[in-house]
Amino acid sequence: ATALDALGLTITLTAGPTREPLDPVRYLTNHSSGKMGYALATAAARHGARVRLISGPVSLATPAGVERIDVESASEMLEAARQAIADSDIFIGCAAVADYRAEQYNEHKIKKTPGDETLVLRLVKNPDIVATMASAEPRPFVVGFAAETRDVEAYARDKLERKNLDMIVANDVSQSGLGFGADENAAVLLWRDADNEPGRLELPPQSKATLADAIIATVVARFHATQRE
Ligand code: C5P
Numbered sequence: 001a002t003a004l005d006a007l008g009l010t011i012t013l014t015a016g017p018t019r020e021p022l023d024p025v026r027y028l029t030n031h032s033s034g035k036m037g038y039a040l041a042t043a044a045a046r047h048g049a050r051v052r053l054i055s056g057p058v059s060l061a062t063p064a065g066v067e068r069i070d071v072e073s074a075s076e077m078l079e080a081a082r083q084a085i086a087d088s089d090i091f092i093g094c095a096a097v098a099d100y101r102a103e104q105y106n107e108h109k110i111k112k113t114p115g116d117e118t119l120v121l122r123l124v125k126n127p128d129i130v131a132t133m134a135s136a137e138p139r140p141f142v143v144g145f146a147a148e149t150r151d152v153e154a155y156a157r158d159k160l161e162r163k164n165l166d167m168i169v170a171n172d173v174s175q176s177g178l179g180f181g182a183d184e185n186a187a188v189l190l191w192r193d194a195d196n197e198p199g200r201l202e203l204p205p206q207s208k209a210t211l212a213d214a215i216i217a218t219v220v221a222r223f224h225a226t227q228r229e
Contacts, residue, residue, distance in 0.1 A: 005220045007048035012088040012140070013041050014081060014095035014129060016056030018074045022121070023106040027072075032096035034058030036145075036185060039212035040094055041066045047216050052088070054080045056095055074098055074126040081129050088140040090223055093130030096147075101126050131163040141223040143167045149174040156190055157198070167191040167222055169215060178205060185211050189218055193225075 015037020020028040034055060041053040042063040051066045054077055062068045069084075071077045074097045085091065100123035110119070134142040144165045146156035149172070156170035170188045172178070178185050185208050191199040199222075203214050 003217060004048035005217065005224075006044060009049045009089040009220070009223070010052065010087055011044045011049040011090045011092065012052045012054065012081070012084045013037055013044070013092040014054045014056075014077055014097075015041065016058040017096050018056045018077055018098045018126075019072045020098045020101035020126075021073065021105055022102050023108065023110045025109055028098060028101070028123075029057075030096050030098065032056070032058075034060050035183070035208050036212070037092075037094035038063060039208040040092060040216060042209070043212040043216040044092075046213070047220060049090075049220075052084055054084065054095075074101060074129065078127050078129050078132060081133060085133055085136055085140060090143065090219060091130070091133045091140040092143040092219070093133070094145055095129070097129055098126055100124060128163065130165065134164040134166075141166045141219070141226060143169065143219055146170045147173045153188060153190065156188070160190055160192070166226065167219060175205075183208055187211060187215065189215065191222055 016034030017030045017032035038060045041051050044051045045063060045065040053066050053068045055068055055070055057072060069080050071080050077095060103122040103124045130142060130144045142165050144159060144163055146159045146168050148155045152170050152172045156168045160168040168190050170190060171185060184205055186205040187203045189201040193199045201218055203211055
């Protein structure tokens with residue numbers, strides 16, 4: 001049986017990489033496939049939510065019943081998130097947002113300079129989208145992700161506090177066959193509960209589809225719990 005615990009809720013997600021343009025033909029990006037975010041969007045729709053998926057460039061089909069907003073850069077992703085926030089009950093930041101973008105976009109293709117063996121690119125920090133959503137007023141229930149290669153839970157807890165999130169999904173990306181680009185993943189969900197006791201749920205390695213279902217079920221349960229508190 002399908003749980004319909006998210007009926008009547010609007011869930012906005014970000015997924016995939018961002019693409020930071022350097023000039024008309026070049027950009028900076030990363031290896032995010034978008035699979036986890038798309039699996040979460042699929043699961044959220046199955047739980048009965050109205051789902052808005054703000055997606056960086058990926059080669060995945062739009063899940064059934066999901067409204068998809070395509071963006072490229074982190075700035076565009078932030079703008080789409082800002083427009084969606086007022087009417088979102090839950091915001092899940094699953095995108096692998098580029099940390100930096102080019103300080104200057106070149107209107108014309110950057111040319112090789114004869115004799116120069118190096119080219120210096122100056123980068124500036126991108127806005128933190130999930131933290132921006134968490135500092136909005138009023139704000140939705142905000143969930144972030146933390147992909148780490150060591151001290152996974154400690155870094156994730158720190159991120160939960162620093163970005164003022166309601167919940168964080170921590171992944172150990174050093175385990176081969178899990179995470180980035182893979183079809184399987186494992187996670188530890190961390191949150192602060194009513195008495196400031198640390199909440200924790202460990203989800204063992206499984207397909208991204210079943211993992212997404214468990215994450216959505218936990219997020220929705222925590223959302224309802226905070227509404228009662
Ligand atoms: O700080 P770090 O990039 O590890 O945090 C990861 C979490 O923050 C993810 O939820 C990611 O989607 C979000 N994030 C964001 N905007 C950024 C950087 C990260 O929303 N510029």
